[in-house]
Amino acid sequence: xxxxxxxxxxxxxxxxxxxxxxxxxxxxxxxxxxxxxxxxxxxxxxxxxxxxxxxxxxxxxxxxxxxxxxxxxxxxxxxxxxxxxxxxxxxxxxxxxxxxxxxxxxxxxxxxx
Amino acid sequence: xxxxxxxxxxxxxxxxxxxxxxxxxxxxxxxxxxxxxxxxxxxxxxxxxxxxxxxxxxxxxxxxxxxxxxxxxxxxxxxxxxxxxxxxxxxxxxxxxxxxxxxxxxxxxxxxxxx
Numbered sequence: 001x002x003x004x005x006x007x008x009x010x011x012x013x014x015x016x017x018x019x020x021x022x023x024x025x026x027x028x029x030x031x032x033x034x035x036x037x038x039x040x041x042x043x044x045x046x047x048x049x050x051x052x053x054x055x056x057x058x059x060x061x062x063x064x065x066x067x068x069x070x071x072x073x074x075x076x077x078x079x080x081x082x083x084x085x086x087x088x089x090x091x092x093x094x095x096x097x098x099x100x101x102x103x104x105x106x107x108x109x110x111x112x113x
Numbered sequence: 114x115x116x117x118x119x120x121x122x123x124x125x126x127x128x129x130x131x132x133x134x135x136x137x138x139x140x141x142x143x144x145x146x147x148x149x150x151x152x153x154x155x156x157x158x159x160x161x162x163x164x165x166x167x168x169x170x171x172x173x174x175x176x177x178x179x180x181x182x183x184x185x186x187x188x189x190x191x192x193x194x195x196x197x198x199x200x201x202x203x204x205x206x207x208x209x210x211x212x213x214x215x216x217x218x219x220x221x222x223x224x225x226x227x228x
Binding site: 045090 | 117119144146154155156157158161205207209216217218219220221222224
């Protein structure tokens with residue numbers, strides 16, 4: 001069965017520090033992978049997505065993610081975190097042919113001034 | 114991109130009552146999706162709604178509890194029926210941008226509290 005694991009429930013970083021959020025997936029074929037961000041009281045906004053090709057994808061707000069097939073991972077990174085990045089981040093896998101998304105449990109990011 | 118408007122944004126309801134959540138999209142879409150996000154948890158797909166056909170429900174969700182309407186290509190409703198405190202969640206409407214997995218767009222959600 002397909003699944004998405006985000007091992008870190010909470011992460012706290014200082015403003016200006018680098019960030020890496022982990023995501024591991026289980027899927028039988030080449031996955032479609034996504035990172036979404038949810039600010040308090042808001043819906044989900046797409047940060048970036050991977051379908052094929054270059055395994056390092058760039059997204060909005062200075063985020064990037066790297067697909068590593070051998071590790072079944074799609075970790076999200078940002079070189080320098082801003083206070084406005086405090087939010088909840090969800091990794092998701094798209095299931096081919098069914099238009100369904102499976103979401104991880106989310107990582108809540110706190111940014112210290 | 115698609116802009117999705119959900120109403121109401123939040124509500125507090127008495128147990129045993131029902132609430133209908135509306136989802137309006139600014140463009141025609143084939144599929145619309147309803148998700149539930151329970152407190153502190155991730156999103157779980159409730160059902161997929163296609164215009165002109167019955168909604169398809171995921172395991173653990175039934176039509177009697179979560180009836181869905183899809184009268185046209187830009188609108189859908191989800192009703193949470195006979196509510197209990199366990200139904201307190203955020204309910205999100207979503208659409209796919211088309212072509213399969215290009216991007217999913219989400220409404221801002223409806224925060225429901227059942228007392």
